[in-house]
Amino acid sequence: MKALAINSSAREDSNTAIMLNKVLDKLSKDGIETELYQMAGKHIHGCTACYKCIANKDKRCAVDDDIFNECFEKMINSDIILLGSPIYFADITPELKCLIDRAGMVGRANDFLFKRKLGAAIIANRRAGGIHGFDSVNHFFLIEQMIVVGSSYWNIGIGKNKGDVEKDEEGMKTLIDLANNISWLAKKLI
């Protein structure tokens, strides 16, 4: 049982990373193997709609000069996928959207590689826009036949400068409740 968290923030060890780690730490305590992957400073571009993934069906994207295939391999080898993003302009980062568009296509091209995995979106925002970003990530999970786990509130933390989210008590509690629900379900699925 493995959980992968992807931080799509432009900043390494950002508020988003703090939130992802909060969930991963609890999952780890519950005996689940965890990994945090940070996209900051790495290059990824969008889907080119070449449809080669549908022709090749080799669990890879034909565009092979960025981090996508490395990320994708980690994703399909995990049972639990957490996708994290800060909100800049009322939506997730373009880096995460690039990953989602391509992972979604390659997943579907290979008979739904994400089917029945567990997913959760983790969002850091300063003021508003969080729920829209949260929805953007959930669209990926729900169209890939995944199972999305809820919490006591939407998984949104509030913060601007690095470390601010740690002071967001409700946000932190939401993440612990999320981790408990994921652990509970993951154990039922073993």
Add this chain to the structure above:
Amino acid sequence: MKALAISGSAKKGGNTAFMLKTVLEGLGKEGIQTELIELADEEVKPCTACYNCFKNKNNRCIIKDDNVNLYIQKLIEADIIILGSPVYLVDITPKLIAFMERCGMVSIANKYLLKRKIGAGIVVRYRRAGAIHGLDSINHFFLVEQMIVVGSNYLNIGVGRGSEATSLADSEVDEEGIKTMIDLAQNISWLVKEKYQKYIQEDIKL
């Protein structure tokens, strides 16, 4: 094991009911007990933010002159909750919003009555756009109630044109929509039947 479907449509027996029935049929074939409630002919009052549910903590809403308390009881007894709505103006119907607000508040006031139940939203768009926003609105309810939301091969959206004469027929020929509902039912069945036996026996009533 019971699945409860609620339709927030203004029309009885329309496209939303058709799509909900398609999922319920799939679940019924797997031996799951099913019930469909259509809110079309009844009033559902919106939440008045009185917070009496947080004071009383009795699994009930203080507003007594509609059926919401009956439905809260049905939600508590269900293991699978499917909420369906048509999209008129880029969102679900006010009736379903009122239903979610009242049931959602009472649930949270009573230590999350719906925690770890399984949920799915179904939206029928009549003409062109707006479906995804409506589906998000329903999923917000599930995800703030600590529920578990199940996906399908596409987002759970049906397509119909909406006029009285053609609505049901349109939905019946929305082959991709119907396939989405059938796959959704299979994923829900898999989760509750194949893998959830321990859950069912041990702690279904948390």
